[in-house]
Amino acid sequence: MAERLTTSAARNVFYGGSAFFFVIFLGLTAHSHWYMATSSTDASTLTPAVARGKHVWEKNSCINCHTLLGEGAYFAPELGNVWIRWNGNEDPAAARDMLKAWMASQPSGTPGRRQMPQFNLSEQEVNDLSDFLEWTSRIKTQNWPPHTSG
Numbered sequence: 001m002a003e004r005l006t007t008s009a010a011r012n013v014f015y016g017g018s019a020f021f022f023v024i025f026l027g028l029t030a031h032s033h034w035y036m037a038t039s040s041t042d043a044s045t046l047t048p049a050v051a052r053g054k055h056v057w058e059k060n061s062c063i064n065c066h067t068l069l070g071e072g073a074y075f076a077p078e079l080g081n082v083w084i085r086w087n088g089n090e091d092p093a094a095a096r097d098m099l100k101a102w103m104a105s106q107p108s109g110t111p112g113r114r115q116m117p118q119f120n121l122s123e124q125e126v127n128d129l130s131d132f133l134e135w136t137s138r139i140k141t142q143n144w145p146p147h148t149s150g
Contacts, residue, residue, distance in 0.1 A: 041139050050131045080141070082133055086099075096126075
């Protein structure tokens with residue numbers, strides 16, 4: 001066995017290792033895309049109302065204060081599981097009414113509490129936002145966030 005690594009052997013280790021890890025990277029990337037496309041989200045329930053709700057979310061920059069499945073600012077509560085917290089799976093009408101009442105009551109004026117602005121959303125926009133949050137709650141997040149409270 002040689003006591004030292006020759007230049008050509010070092011080059012072969014570098015190129016061989018680079019190629020090996022590049023193939024691993026491509027495989028993991030393909031697997032991630034496959035997982036997200038086939039089992040992570042429920043594409044069959046992705047309706048125009050859900051798309052409009054996402055547009056309401058983006059238009060009002062909700063992510064500047066709230067998180068959605070861990071992405072966004074940590075100034076306000078996580079909303080990826082708000083549908084579950086408000087029992088939307090068992091009583092969707094009550095969850096929609098809760099969202100409508102919450103949006104209408106802002107800013108709440110509670111002393112010592114951060115205030116959410118009043119966005120003056122139409123009933124259609126609130127319903128679309130409800131559809132978006134309901135759809136978001138069905139994404140398989142592998143138990144994220146770890147606590148139901150967000």
